[in-house]
Amino acid sequence: MADALAAHAPQFDDAEQQRTASNLGIWIFLATEILFFGVLFAAYAITRVRFPDAFAAASRLTNLPLAGTNTAVLLTSSLTMALGVHAAQHGARRAVVGWLSLTVALGCAFLAIKAVEYRLDYLEHLVPTLDFRYAGPQADQVELFFYMYFFITAVHGLHVLIGIGCIATIAVMAARNAFSPDYFTPIDVTGLYWHLVDVIWLFVFPILYLISRS
Amino acid sequence: MTNRTYPRPMVYVLVWLALLVLLAVTVSSAFLPLGWANTPLNLAVSVTQAALVMLFSMHLRSAHPLIKIIAVIGFVGIAIMIILTLFDVLTR
Numbered sequence: 520m521a522d523a524l525a526a527h528a529p530q531f532d533d534a535e536q537q538r539t540a541s542n543l544g545i546w547i548f549l550a551t552e553i554l555f556f557g558v559l560f561a562a563y564a565i566t567r568v569r570f571p572d573a574f575a576a577a578s579r580l581t582n583l584p585l586a587g588t589n590t591a592v593l594l595t596s597s598l599t600m601a602l603g604v605h606a607a608q609h610g611a612r613r614a615v616v617g618w619l620s621l622t623v624a625l626g627c628a629f630l631a632i633k634a635v636e637y638r639l640d641y642l643e644h645l646v647p648t649l650d651f652r653y654a655g656p657q658a659d660q661v662e663l664f665f666y667m668y669f670f671i672t673a674v675h676g677l678h679v680l681i682g683i684g685c686i687a688t689i690a691v692m693a694a695r696n697a698f699s700p701d702y703f704t705p706i707d708v709t710g711l712y713w714h715l716v717d718v719i720w721l722f723v724f725p726i727l728y729l730i731s732r733s
Numbered sequence: 734m735t736n737r738t739y740p741r742p743m744v745y746v747l748v749w750l751a752l753l754v755l756l757a758v759t760v761s762s763a764f765l766p767l768g769w770a771n772t773p774l775n776l777a778v779s780v781t782q783a784a785l786v787m788l789f790s791m792h793l794r795s796a797h798p799l800i801k802i803i804a805v806i807g808f809v810g811i812a813i814m815i816i817l818t819l820f821d822v823l824t825r
Binding site for chain 1: 765778783
């Protein structure tokens with residue numbers, strides 16, 4: 520118990536209160552992230568309600584096999600992150616480093632698959648401004664969908680990139696023995712951020728890729 | 734800290750399996766010609782998946798009440814923003 524008492528900063532009563540405070544802090548940040556993506560979802564909802572047929576046609580042009588694979592990759596990275604946090608709770612340093620490294624690898628795999636997907640989109644002339652060609656009806660509205668598609672997935676990809684940077688950093692910190700079962704706040708809050716990026720993708724995926732496949 | 738209990742790792746594995754099953758459900762449902770019902774079905778699956786991640790992986794189930802409130806506020810904020818905006822667009 521003496522170690523636990525020493526493990527908190529002077530402004531907190533105990534380690535538990537310190538942990539709650541840092542968790543509250545990251546959750547407030549995550550709520551702002553939810554609202555940030557909420558604006559994009561709202562813009563999407565308005566345009567989709569106005570142009571349902573164009574959005575359905577455009578959605579069929581997206582690459583479902585790659586995006587579905589990517590969803591599974593991201594869900595798996597969420598599992599490895601949760602197991603990393605679990606290992607940190609029990610002070611298993613080598614397991615922490617292992618799980619976090621695996622999470623970084625899966626995050627990189629997600630971005631690599633996304634890059635391949637962007638390249639295929641480009642080859643199919645689906646990138647607005649750069650090279651957009653569409654022969655069917657409502658070409659402008661289809662192009663509008665692809666503006667949204669690239670903006671939402673790019674902003675989400677940026678969050679994945681930031682997450683990879685954070686997880687790599689705490690993996691190095693863990694390898695240098697910076698954490699203990701009484702203090703692993705950076706792993707805890709980075710895990711929460713990573714799970715939220717996963718949650719956001721769970722909504723991005725169906726609204727962009729699954730509008731109408733039948 | 735002896736009074737602190739953590740979920741067993743098996744919980745995360747089960748959540749992961751449930752998420753993958755739900756992913757298969759949502760993808761395959763998109764190929765069924767359900768008309769207007771396709772999108773609500775996809776979104777219902779997404780909400781279920783998000784709830785699983787937030788309750789178990791993000792430990793919201795055992796979190797401090799204040800943290801639960803903050804988490805809910807984010808989603809309530811989104812709901813208000815989208816629903817009120819759609820009121821305008823749909824009633825023009």
